[in-house]
Amino acid sequence: MTAGVVTPVGGRANRARKPMRSGGVTGRYSKATANGIGIIVLLAMLFPIYWAVATSFKRGVDMTKVTPEWFPIPGTLLHYRDAWHKLFFLSSLRNSAIIVSLTVAIASIVAFFAAVAVARTSFRGRRAYIVLIILVQMIPQTALIIPLFVMLSRLHLQNQLIGVTFTYLAFILPFCIWTLRGFVSNIPKDLEDAAMIDGCSRIGAFMRVTFPLIAPGLVATSIFAFIQAWNEFTFAYVIIQDNKKETATVWLASFITQEQIDWGGLMAGATMLSIPIVILFLLVQRHVATGLTAGAVKG
Amino acid sequence: MVAAGTETLSLRSRRQPATRRRAPLRRRLLQTGGPYLLVLPSIVLIVAVLAYPIYKLFQLSFQTYKLPQLIHESHPALGKAPVSVGLANFRAVFKDSQFWAVLWRTVLFTAVNVGATMILGTLIAILLLRMSRIIRVSLSVVLVLVWATPQVVGITIWNWLFDQQFGVVNYTLTKLHVGHYIGHSWYTVSWQGFLVVTCVVVWGAIPFIAITMQAALTQVPDELIEAARVDGATGLQTFRRITFPILRPIIVILTSLSIIWDFQVFTQVYILRDNRPEPWYYLMSIYSFIESFKVHNFGLGAALSVITMLIMFIVSIFYIRQIVKIGEAK
Numbered sequence: 001m002t003a004g005v006v007t008p009v010g011g012r013a014n015r016a017r018k019p020m021r022s023g024g025v026t027g028r029y030s031k032a033t034a035n036g037i038g039i040i041v042l043l044a045m046l047f048p049i050y051w052a053v054a055t056s057f058k059r060g061v062d063m064t065k066v067t068p069e070w071f072p073i074p075g076t077l078l079h080y081r082d083a084w085h086k087l088f089f090l091s092s093l094r095n096s097a098i099i100v101s102l103t104v105a106i107a108s109i110v111a112f113f114a115a116v117a118v119a120r121t122s123f124r125g126r127r128a129y130i131v132l133i134i135l136v137q138m139i140p141q142t143a144l145i146i147p148l149f150v151m152l153s154r155l156h157l158q159n160q161l162i163g164v165t166f167t168y169l170a171f172i173l174p175f176c177i178w179t180l181r182g183f184v185s186n187i188p189k190d191l192e193d194a195a196m197i198d199g200c201s202r203i204g205a206f207m208r209v210t211f212p213l214i215a216p217g218l219v220a221t222s223i224f225a226f227i228q229a230w231n232e233f234t235f236a237y238v239i240i241q242d243n244k245k246e247t248a249t250v251w252l253a254s255f256i257t258q259e260q261i262d263w264g265g266l267m268a269g270a271t272m273l274s275i276p277i278v279i280l281f282l283l284v285q286r287h288v289a290t291g292l293t294a295g296a297v298k299g
Numbered sequence: 300m301v302a303a304g305t306e307t308l309s310l311r312s313r314r315q316p317a318t319r320r321r322a323p324l325r326r327r328l329l330q331t332g333g334p335y336l337l338v339l340p341s342i343v344l345i346v347a348v349l350a351y352p353i354y355k356l357f358q359l360s361f362q363t364y365k366l367p368q369l370i371h372e373s374h375p376a377l378g379k380a381p382v383s384v385g386l387a388n389f390r391a392v393f394k395d396s397q398f399w400a401v402l403w404r405t406v407l408f409t410a411v412n413v414g415a416t417m418i419l420g421t422l423i424a425i426l427l428l429r430m431s432r433i434i435r436v437s438l439s440v441v442l443v444l445v446w447a448t449p450q451v452v453g454i455t456i457w458n459w460l461f462d463q464q465f466g467v468v469n470y471t472l473t474k475l476h477v478g479h480y481i482g483h484s485w486y487t488v489s490w491q492g493f494l495v496v497t498c499v500v501v502w503g504a505i506p507f508i509a510i511t512m513q514a515a516l517t518q519v520p521d522e523l524i525e526a527a528r529v530d531g532a533t534g535l536q537t538f539r540r541i542t543f544p545i546l547r548p549i550i551v552i553l554t555s556l557s558i559i560w561d562f563q564v565f566t567q568v569y570i571l572r573d574n575r576p577e578p579w580y581y582l583m584s585i586y587s588f589i590e591s592f593k594v595h596n597f598g599l600g601a602a603l604s605v606i607t608m609l610i611m612f613i614v615s616i617f618y619i620r621q622i623v624k625i626g627e628a629k
Contacts, residue, residue, distance in 0.1 A: 034429035041423060042438045048502065049444055051467060052456045066481070068467050110340045117337035127623050129338055134619050136345055137556065138611040139353065140563050142584050143604030146591070147352035147359075150372075170348035173341050175556070179511070182549055186518050220514060224507075231449040234566065249449050263459060270452040277447035 056080070056267035063263060079264035083272065086265075088243050092251035095161060096230060097276075099247060102165045103229040107176050108222045110169075112214075115180030120189075120206075133174040141171065145238050152239060164239050164247070168229050176221045183217025184210070227277060248273050359601035360388055366595045381598075388602035397578070398586070398603075402610075405562060405583045408493060412564075413557040415501045417550075420508025427513045439510070446506035454570045457499045461485045486572065489579045499567045504560070508553055515549040516542070555618040559611055583607045 057072035157163030195205035236247040255266040362381040371378030469480040486492040527537045565584040591600030
């Protein structure tokens with residue numbers, strides 16, 4: 001499996017450089033090469049997921065054959081029914097949705113302000129602030145589980161969705177700030193200066209010129225926050241004791257903790273939990289992909 | 300928190316006259332007060348959640364803190380109060396030969412995983428810009444699928460792929476005549492077990508690196524590349540002199556983040572080894588966790604976490620300096 005991932009990509013590097021030197025026909029040739037290797041990479045990356053989804057549709061008999069069934073035919077929806085009707089599935093989805101939307105909303109606003117400050121202004125303590133942001137990301141999270149739990153119980157935030165939300169924010173924010181800072185500082189300040197010469201105020205110039213260019217970065221950062229919050233397991237597992245308040249990943253883990261792993265149910269649950277993220281991405285993918293910035297700088 | 304609130308207030312009240320007397324004062328205020336207002340919410344959130352736990356962690360590392368002390372926390376009549384023992388925990392750690400073995404293993408593991416992730420992620424990012432739209436979009440969707448896969452699920456999927464009895468990897472390797480792998484257990488030999496862990500880590504980390512690098516690559520202005528080409532630069536020269544310098548900040552950030560993440564790998568090994576990792580699967584985080592929650596020597600476990608943190612800091616100090624420099628250049 002690993003070899004399958006490594007070889008095609010490694011081999012690509014040598015071939016792809018050559019066409020860069022010349023354009024024209026070779027350019028088209030390099031595109032074909034890129035497409036070919038791209039498909040191999042795609043299949044290699046996709047296979048584990050395909051295998052999980054295929055398993056989720058397989059009958060129990062087909063799952064445990066020595067010669068694997070490559071396609072789930074004849075399939076079954078039994079695992080999905082089991083997973084769906086499993087206790088606390090729907091409530092765990094709702095809990096995750098609440099935590100995630102709060103985290104994403106707060107993180108993107110707070111991180112945006114901070115990123116603008118770090119990228120666009122100079123203030124005393126800025127260096128200390130940057131160091132703080134980096135240091136926070138170096139903290140081994142497993143080490144903080146017990147002290148964090150003690151603190152949240154003292155504040156009566158343990159076993160509360162809001163307690164989980166705040167914990168996520170603290171760990172997600174530094175990264176969001178960092179990423180956004182990169183996007184903000186990559187946009188030439190000259191663009192703003194030009195707008196100011198044309199009569200915009202500084203804030204006006206920022207909002208009209210720079211902000212639209214940061215939008216893709218903001219979207220990318222929000223997606224990141226969404227995925228992190230949706231997928232987090234350890235803190236949610238420790239902070240929440242009430243089954244009715246558990247998040248989707250904790251619910252999913254109840255499959256794994258069983259004596260005999262219910263592969264079909266686990267894969268069906270996993271597939272269902274990935275669907276919201278996939279839909280979200282498909283909705284915003286255009287904004288991420290268009291590369292607004294490059295176009296604007298050119299024009 | 301209280302001090303922070305007051306600061307906000309005073310800044311707001313100072314701001315009002317600025318709207319009356321337009322240009323110079325307002326600009327000055329924007330440059331002095333504005334940044335603090337923008338940065339404040341993030342500082343409040345981070346400090347409120349993390350300050351006490353970190354303080355507590357350091358405190359634990361200087362204490363004898365075992366089961367009696369934990370009981371004492373909730374039932375003061377029972378157990379014993381924690382006693383400060385100075386550097387005793389750290390001395391015990393440094394004398395322990397297992398610690399040095401674990402440390403070396405963690406460093407090696409981090410190097411392999413960060414290297415593989417960065418190289419593969421960057422190559423895929425470059426590839427993404429050169430392929431046809433349909434394949435690019437499909438590959439992007441696949442990358443996000445992988446990225447979106449909850450870590451716990453990713454671990455289980457790979458566990459299933461490498462399953463001793465019904466694993467598709469064992470079947471495929473045998474069919475390809477790599478060797479007789481039917482019924483092969485991947486966890487009896489340490490490096491093979493870590494190969495599975497590396498698959499989980501690298502597979503899960505590639506999408507983030509590739510997508511971020513691709514976003515960064517699209518920000519390299521085309522006309523700079525065109526200009527270089529017109530001036531007769533080769534592809535390699537263009538990359539070295541134009542693309543790489545523009546990308547350097549993001550490469551620095553991604554590499555340092557990857558080091559930080561991979562040095563702390565915990566869940567992958569822990570779950571793959573059924574919550575009972577053998578000593579030859581110990582990484583720093585697992586060693587610390589076992590010392591704390593299985594051996595119930597919380598003081599020693601905390602000392603190990605503190606050492607991990609200090610190592611991360613020393614490793615990253617070079618990056619932090621560079622990052623601060625990058626920040627200042629703007």
